[in-house]
Amino acid sequence: MRSIDETHDQRLTSWVDSANRPGSDFPIQNLPFAVFRRAGSAEPLRCGVGIGDAIVDLTALGPAAPGAGPAAEALAACAAPALNALMALGPEAAVALRRALSSLLRSGSAHAGALAAALVPQEQAEFAVPARIGDYTDFYTSIHHATAVGRLFRPEQPLLPNYKWVPIAYHGRASSIGVSGQSVRRPHGQLMPRGAERPHLAPSERLDYELELGVLVGRGNALGEAVPIERAEEHVFGLCLLNDWSARDVQAWEYQPLGPFLAKNFATTVSPWVVTLEALAPFRAPWRRTAGDPQPLAYLDCAALRESGTIEIALEVAIETQAMRERALAPARLSQSDFRDSYWSIAQMVAHHTVNGCNLEPGDLLGTGTQSGPEPGAAGSLLELTAGGSRPLTLPSAEQRTFLADGDRVILRGWCERPGFVRIGFGEAVGTVVPAT
Numbered sequence: 170m171r172s173i174d175e176t177h178d179q180r181l182t183s184w185v186d187s188a189n190r191p192g193s194d195f196p197i198q199n200l201p202f203a204v205f206r207r208a209g210s211a212e213p214l215r216c217g218v219g220i221g222d223a224i225v226d227l228t229a230l231g232p233a234a235p236g237a238g239p240a241a242e243a244l245a246a247c248a249a250p251a252l253n254a255l256m257a258l259g260p261e262a263a264v265a266l267r268r269a270l271s272s273l274l275r276s277g278s279a280h281a282g283a284l285a286a287a288l289v290p291q292e293q294a295e296f297a298v299p300a301r302i303g304d305y306t307d308f309y310t311s312i313h314h315a316t317a318v319g320r321l322f323r324p325e326q327p328l329l330p331n332y333k334w335v336p337i338a339y340h341g342r343a344s345s346i347g348v349s350g351q352s353v354r355r356p357h358g359q360l361m362p363r364g365a366e367r368p369h370l371a372p373s374e375r376l377d378y379e380l381e382l383g384v385l386v387g388r389g390n391a392l393g394e395a396v397p398i399e400r401a402e403e404h405v406f407g408l409c410l411l412n413d414w415s416a417r418d419v420q421a422w423e424y425q426p427l428g429p430f431l432a433k434n435f436a437t438t439v440s441p442w443v444v445t446l447e448a449l450a451p452f453r454a455p456w457r458r459t460a461g462d463p464q465p466l467a468y469l470d471c472a473a474l475r476e477s478g479t480i481e482i483a484l485e486v487a488i489e490t491q492a493m494r495e496r497a498l499a500p501a502r503l504s505q506s507d508f509r510d511s512y513w514s515i516a517q518m519v520a521h522h523t524v525n526g527c528n529l530e531p532g533d534l535l536g537t538g539t540q541s542g543p544e545p546g547a548a549g550s551l552l553e554l555t556a557g558g559s560r561p562l563t564l565p566s567a568e569q570r571t572f573l574a575d576g577d578r579v580i581l582r583g584w585c586e587r588p589g590f591v592r593i594g595f596g597e598a599v600g601t602v603v604p605a606t
């Protein structure tokens with residue numbers, strides 16, 4: 170487990186003034202990583218760290234850069250168009266670089282003048298998917314989501330008997346993962362309307378989002394070597410926001426017996442920012458199994474999990490329709506939930522994924538699955554919020570929605586707050602639906 174140290178001190182401020190504004194997603198206590206360049210430029214993509222409304226270009230620290238040791242090694246890995254090399258170095262390197270950057274960016278730093286030249290305003294930047302994602306696995310860790318969706322697809326047996334024993338997942342598609350700001354084309358697929366005799370090919374009429382976190386793998390494990398749960402988080406670099414776009418009509422027809430396929434693999438949107446496990450250290454909470462439910466098998470349980478295996482992360486979905494944009498209406502919140510309500514933890518996801526010897530590699534992405542809370546309004550998808558499309562939502566523009574319409578923009582946000590610590594945020598993962606071809 171990452172520990173709380175001087176980089177989390179709530180009294181720390183930065184010489185980058187915007188980082189000290191209350192409510193900023195990127196105070197000096199956060200320091201999330203992204204891959205960026207100036208928008209519209211031919212500059213190489215490279216790694217940066219968010220501070221206030223700016224990005225510190227990690228390839229432009231000049232004489233302020235640490236000269237030797239793990240921080241220097243970590244910094245050298247950042248001169249790349251993806252975070253994989255930094256991720257591969259493991260938590261020791263990430264901790265060393267975080268401490269060095271915290272020191273350089275805090276108020277009174279002797280390097281403030283020189284480092285000002287390494288700042289790029291975020292509004293002038295374009296971002297890339299933060300890692301070269303070799304493999305993508307999507308879990309199903311929210312029992313509230315699994316039960317609500319199961320009720321719609323299988324009213325007679327909403328929660329399958331394996332759910333409370335196995336952290337369920339499927340292997341997703343890495344090639345269609347895009348970064349926030351992307352357009353998502355409404356997919357075609359086989360649709361089998363209720364009562365029809367045969368399916369037909371058409372654009373999905375039940376396009377949905379899923380509110381998830383993405384777990385980015387740091388150091389990998391060798392093929393054949395399971396990662397014990399006690400060491401699982403040593404293989405995690407950090408978290409991002411993730412929208413698993415889903416075509417519910419395609420899904421309903423194709424999902425048995427092998428699970429999601431074309432209903433899910435046409436687009437996945439991630440936030441540009443990766444918030445490290447180091448930054449999340451103050452927001453941990455004990456992991457608990459609901460009373461009466463089976464305790465996990467031994468390989469999915471350990472003392473550290475019981476002590477602080479959960480992270481409290483507030484998550485929210487907002488929508489902005491075409492009409493709302495035209496009338497300059499603010500995006501409307503659709504739901505809010507919290508990752509602490511997840512049935513399975515990040516360490517359990519990693520331990521389970523590798524228990525058969527499967528090798529994870531730096532930059533691999535593990536989706537947490539839709540994060541829905543116990544309350545009806547805390548559902549992380551329209552499928553749940555509208556009861557399978559049977560109860561339309563009315564938006565502030567007076568428009569109704571069961572599923573997404575062309576022009577709808579879906580905005581995911583996440584943040585952590587706790588007394589005694591400074592609030593940190595994940596930025597946004599935004600995607601806009603465009604019409605089918």
Ligand code: CA
Pocket residue numbers: 307308379381413536538539
């Ligand atoms: Ca999902």
